[in-house]
Amino acid sequence: MQYSSNGRISFTADRPSDEVLAQHVVKVGLVKDAQLKAALQAQAKRALKGTPVPLGQTLVEQGFLTAAQLENLEEKLQAQRDEAKRLGPYRILKKLGEGGMARSTSPRILPARRSR
Secondary structure, three states, X not given: OOOOOOOOOOEEOOEEOHHHHHHHHHHOOOOOHXXXXXXXXXXXXXXXXXXXXXXXXXXXXXXXXXXXXXXXXXXXXXXXXXXXXXXXXXXXXXXXXXXXXXXXXXXXXXXXXXXX
């Protein structure tokens, strides 16, 4: 699982952040460093023109990823994020506080999983 510079997975709405996506596509070998750099430059140019777009869209437009690959990656990263918010039968709702060597969270018990 990849983390943003603040140590947390960052998602915007239902999409991972550009930083998380960039790290992941390079790590799994879908995009080479040079391709990522070219996509980031194209993304920056569009942002300067006043039409910012997500990195994923730029990677697809540049032909470095297919739309299906991007959709699959976003689903996998979202699933990892959701799983990271589980602790046994509990789902972590929000952080209540932090200090010293501990973090307090607000959990909710999940319904038991049924086997088929």
